Amino acid sequence: MKIEANILVGLAVFFAVVSLGYWFWSYEPAGTAMLAGTVLFGLLPGAYYFWWAKRMKPRTEDRPDATLKEGAGVVGSFPGSSIWPFVLGMGLFLVVLSLVFGTWLLVVGGVITLYATIGVTAESRRGGTV
Amino acid sequence: MEHPVSGQRHVPDRPPLLAVGIMIWLGSELMFFSGLFAAYFTIRAHALVWPPSGTKLDLLQAGIFSIVLLASSPTFQMGVWAEERGDRRKARIWIVVSFLMGLAFMANTLYEWHGFLGQGQSPSTNAYWSLFYILTGVHGLHVTLGLVAMLFLLGRMKGPAGDPGEVNVLQGVGYYWHFVDFMWIGIFSCLFLLKTG
Amino acid sequence: MTLIAERPETIHEHPEHHEGPTGILKWLTSTDHKIIGLNYMITAIVMFYVSGSMAILIRIQLASPQSSLLSLQQYNELFTMHGSLMLYLFAGPFAFGGLANYIIPLQVGAPDMAFPRLNALSYWLYLTGCATMLMGFLTAGGAAAFGWVAYAPLSSAIHSPGAGPDLFILAILLTGFSAIFTAVNLITTIFYLRAPGLTMFRMPIFTWNMLVTAMLILIAFPVLASAMVMLFADRKFGAHIFSVTGGGVPVLYQHLFWFFGHPEVYILALPYFGVVTEILPVFSRKPLFGYKGMVFATMAIAALSTGVWGHHMFTTGVVLLPFFSLLSYLIAVPTGIKFFNWIGTMWRGQIKFDTPMLFSIGFLLGFLMGGLSGVMLASPPIDFATHDTYFVVAHFHQVLFATTVFAGFGALYYWYPKMYGRMLREGLGKLHFWLMFVGFWLTYVPMYILGLKGMPRRVATYPSGLGWHTLNQVSTAGSYLIAISFAVLLWNLWVSWRKPVPAGNDPWDGHTLEWFTSSPPPHHNFERLPPIRSERPVWDYNHPEAPALVHSRSGRGTDTSPAGTNVGPAAGKAGTIMQASEANRLEDASPKGREGYDR
Numbered sequence: 001m002k003i004e005a006n007i008l009v010g011l012a013v014f015f016a017v018v019s020l021g022y023w024f025w026s027y028e029p030a031g032t033a034m035l036a037g038t039v040l041f042g043l044l045p046g047a048y049y050f051w052w053a054k055r056m057k058p059r060t061e062d063r064p065d066a067t068l069k070e071g072a073g074v075v076g077s078f079p080g081s082s083i084w085p086f087v088l089g090m091g092l093f094l095v096v097l098s099l100v101f102g103t104w105l106l107v108v109g110g111v112i113t114l115y116a117t118i119g120v121t122a123e124s125r126r127g128g129t130v
Numbered sequence: 131m132e133h134p135v136s137g138q139r140h141v142p143d144r145p146p147l148l149a150v151g152i153m154i155w156l157g158s159e160l161m162f163f164s165g166l167f168a169a170y171f172t173i174r175a176h177a178l179v180w181p182p183s184g185t186k187l188d189l190l191q192a193g194i195f196s197i198v199l200l201a202s203s204p205t206f207q208m209g210v211w212a213e214e215r216g217d218r219r220k221a222r223i224w225i226v227v228s229f230l231m232g233l234a235f236m237a238n239t240l241y242e243w244h245g246f247l248g249q250g251q252s253p254s255t256n257a258y259w260s261l262f263y264i265l266t267g268v269h270g271l272h273v274t275l276g277l278v279a280m281l282f283l284l285g286r287m288k289g290p291a292g293d294p295g296e297v298n299v300l301q302g303v304g305y306y307w308h309f310v311d312f313m314w315i316g317i318f319s320c321l322f323l324l325k326t327g
Numbered sequence: 328m329t330l331i332a333e334r335p336e337t338i339h340e341h342p343e344h345h346e347g348p349t350g351i352l353k354w355l356t357s358t359d360h361k362i363i364g365l366n367y368m369i370t371a372i373v374m375f376y377v378s379g380s381m382a383i384l385i386r387i388q389l390a391s392p393q394s395s396l397l398s399l400q401q402y403n404e405l406f407t408m409h410g411s412l413m414l415y416l417f418a419g420p421f422a423f424g425g426l427a428n429y430i431i432p433l434q435v436g437a438p439d440m441a442f443p444r445l446n447a448l449s450y451w452l453y454l455t456g457c458a459t460m461l462m463g464f465l466t467a468g469g470a471a472a473f474g475w476v477a478y479a480p481l482s483s484a485i486h487s488p489g490a491g492p493d494l495f496i497l498a499i500l501l502t503g504f505s506a507i508f509t510a511v512n513l514i515t516t517i518f519y520l521r522a523p524g525l526t527m528f529r530m531p532i533f534t535w536n537m538l539v540t541a542m543l544i545l546i547a548f549p550v551l552a553s554a555m556v557m558l559f560a561d562r563k564f565g566a567h568i569f570s571v572t573g574g575g576v577p578v579l580y581q582h583l584f585w586f587f588g589h590p591e592v593y594i595l596a597l598p599y600f601g602v603v604t605e606i607l608p609v610f611s612r613k614p615l616f617g618y619k620g621m622v623f624a625t626m627a628i629a630a631l632s633t634g635v636w637g638h639h640m641f642t643t644g645v646v647l648l649p650f651f652s653l654l655s656y657l658i659a660v661p662t663g664i665k666f667f668n669w670i671g672t673m674w675r676g677q678i679k680f681d682t683p684m685l686f687s688i689g690f691l692l693g694f695l696m697g698g699l700s701g702v703m704l705a706s707p708p709i710d711f712a713t714h715d716t717y718f719v720v721a722h723f724h725q726v727l728f729a730t731t732v733f734a735g736f737g738a739l740y741y742w743y744p745k746m747y748g749r750m751l752r753e754g755l756g757k758l759h760f761w762l763m764f765v766g767f768w769l770t771y772v773p774m775y776i777l778g779l780k781g782m783p784r785r786v787a788t789y790p791s792g793l794g795w796h797t798l799n800q801v802s803t804a805g806s807y808l809i810a811i812s813f814a815v816l817l818w819n820l821w822v823s824w825r826k827p828v829p830a831g832n833d834p835w836d837g838h839t840l841e842w843f844t845s846s847p848p849p850h851h852n853f854e855r856l857p858p859i860r861s862e863r864p865v866w867d868y869n870h871p872e873a874p875a876l877v878h879s880r881s882g883r884g885t886d887t888s889p890a891g892t893n894v895g896p897a898a899g900k901a902g903t904i905m906q907a908s909e910a911n912r913l914e915d916a917s918p919k920g921r922e923g924y925d926r
Contacts, residue, residue, distance in 0.1 A: 154515065164550070165553025182574065
């Protein structure tokens with residue numbers, strides 16, 4: 001996890017330098033705001049991963065000498081198939097289209113989206129997935 | 131990745147999968163808001179008087195409900211910690227409390243919008259009000275999503291224990307909720323506090 | 328239904344029984360990254376053909392002066408949709424939705440993507456985004472006609488009324504969110520689901536490049552989404568973000584757009600750099616030259632590309648020329664390192680000129696030309712002279728065609744055997760390549776000259792007598808050749824489908840993990856894994872007699888030589904040569920991996 005964290009934190013440091021340089025050279029707010037956002041983009045997940053890298057032992061995929069035996073076992077639970085992403089996608093499609101074609105689509109799309117979200121959650125609960 | 135049932139907290143051998151994903155996604159959300167802030171600061175830099183003269187705001191009311199929203203972050207975190215200890219009942223209570231606080235904030239936002247529109251301060255009034263509605267609207271959408279997520283979370287936490295993903299989802303929603311509250315600090319400062327001219 | 332995926336331990340058969348739905352229901356409900364990846368690729372290639380047809384129409388229109396094949400409005404719609412389809416709906420999704428989705432979990436030894444259902448949702452958002460974009464043609468006012476950049480104020484409700492532009496904005500929002508979700512999924516998969524021993528610095532370069540691309544997506548696409556939200560508010564709710572009346576700032580749109588737009592160029596390029604970096608070592612039968620240099624060059628390109636958006640705005644007069652010019656020049660350095668490493672990989676290799684290799688070499692040549700003209704454009708004086716002329720059109724077409732088409736379809740030829748378990752025809756593949764290669768140069772080199780002669784871009788027609796006619800005709804002839812070459816590809820796919828030639832697990836003698844499993848791979852990808860001791864584990868496994876190059880990177884740190892496995896001493900030194908067979912045997916024999924490891 002350490003390298004993963006370092007990449008993101010390194011990105012934040014690089015953009016901290018660039019955004020400071022950019023601001024004091026140009027005093028242009030739009031670019032500076034977005035570059036500063038990029039700093040936070042690296043910092044937020046980077047700090048979280050770094051925190052974990054500090055407190056846990058290196059995982060098998062972090063160690064060059066790990067054997068397959070060590071990494072064997074349950075990786076996680078993955079759904080085999082699910083209809084809900086499709087239903088959710090179509091619901092969101094209608095919600096988005098309602099912005100052009102009228103509010104009645106919003107009702108239809110909203111109901112479908114809600115229905116699909118309930119389906120996803122129930123499925124997650126049964127399967128223990130996220 | 132099963133959560134500890136006993137009262138003490140221990141360090142698992144890897145972070146939860148969901149949290150790894152949520153964190154990187156929140157990073158991208160930061161970029162989304164930074165695009166909006168880029169617009170805000172550019173337009174503000176082009177204005178002589180900011181907010182434009184004639185802008186009527188109720189700082190006190192907005193401030194009170196901002197504090198309510200910010201206070202919902204610690205309450206939610208109490209819920210996460212309760213769940214991590216295995217105390218699901220307490221976790222549910224804390225989530226309900228946070229949900230009500232978020233709901234109060236959203237209700238106030240809509241009430242404010244209603245008032246402003248009644249005073250003729252609409253998105254097409256000037257760029258300040260365009261930004262006002264876009265920023266509060268986009269943030270309000272995030273708050274609403276968080277509230278919906280809390281409702282689903284409560285539904286998922288109903289019934290007997292044994293859902294291994296539950297605590298991870300609760301943590302994930304927690305990170306999201308903290309993020310939404312954190313963004314509000316920036317938006318509130320920009321719209322209500324920053325003044326020039 | 329949910330499966331608990333277990334990572335295979337050693338070499339013993341335990342096929343996974345997975346009874347899923349079949350037929351159309353399988354297509355609708357699958358959360359398998361391979362099926363979603365194929366869905367993505369097929370949709371993207373359909374978009375490519377649609378968009379390519381638009382390009383042919385544009386070229387026919389431009390072949391003669393004062394042509395009246397297309398009306399001005401039709402021409403504007405066509406070039407807008409050509410660019411939008413190619414950039415938003417083909418090049419990006421083909422790479423990070425299609426190739427990466429299919430290949431990354433295989434290359435890192437994972438059973439699936441980290442969030443399979445989110446992955447499926449991404450695809451449906453992408454597909455509906457494609458539908459939304461094309462729906463514009465069916466509306467009364469026609470499709471969006473303001474260029475793929477949708478500059479404000481041209482894209483305002485006054486200058487571009489109608490539903491078509493609204494649908495364009497919504498399509499970009501849909502596909503943008505699809506890209507963001509896919510990027511989150513990719514990063515999590517790469518960070519979290521790697522096989523044991525597959526450290527970050529043993530990942531295949533394609534995986535590295537996709538990781539960096541995914542980060543760029545997460546930096547760039549949300550900014551585009553925010554710009555689109557504001558543009559939509561301007562159009563629909565009368566907001567004043569990008570209009571001067573009311574205190575808005577039109578040039579703000581360009582800042583936001585190009586803060587997305589320039590990283591977008593590398594979002595489209597880096598995956599294909601990765602593809603080429605996979606293909607060149609395999610067909611040169613050598614390990615990659617300068618692995619770490621490649622990784623850091625990729626990161627440097629990505630980081631710098633986020634700081635150069637202003638070079639698209641040189642002529643607006645409101646950007647800091649030296650800053651953006653400097654950073655733009657700097658990008659040439661890591662790109663040069665990449666070229667150096669690609670050539671170093673081929674140098675003294677036993678090169679096999681199979682179709683994927685030909686496409687990669689075509690990429691190198693095309694990208695060299697396009698890249699060098701890009702360096703010229705990084706200089707403000709040249710940019711001021713050639714801005715908005717065909718010189719720029721030639722530059723970005725060469726770059727994008729070389730990356731997305733040469734390397735992209737090279738990837739199709741390279742990984743098709745893995746995806747379908749059957750080979751594409753070599754002869755037809757080579758015919759495809761040569762037709763396309765000749766067509767590529769014929770189409771775009773005249774455009775450079777046209778640009779220098781002053782032909783502006785985005786014009787529907789031009790008067791005769793300016794010396795532009797012949798060059799345009801050559802360019803159009805070249806585009807016909809490209810079109811024919813893609814008919815050959817269809818023919819190749821058809822023939823290979825009707826009369827399959829089985830591919831086997833590893834037709835190219837590949838290096839990376841995807842070549843270890845069956846073709847096509849089973850539901851959760853691997854029934855067994857080879858020991859991973861370098862960045863090309865399958866090669867090490869298949870060639871136990873070959874000296875395995877152990878790079879210094881695996882030797883860094885303290886925990887390289889535990890008692891349990893015996894690879895430590897060899898792995899500890901930079902550039903040490905060890906016998907892979909020995910490593911394998913020791914790996915398989917090591918009975919107690921964890922005991923030697925103590926912290």
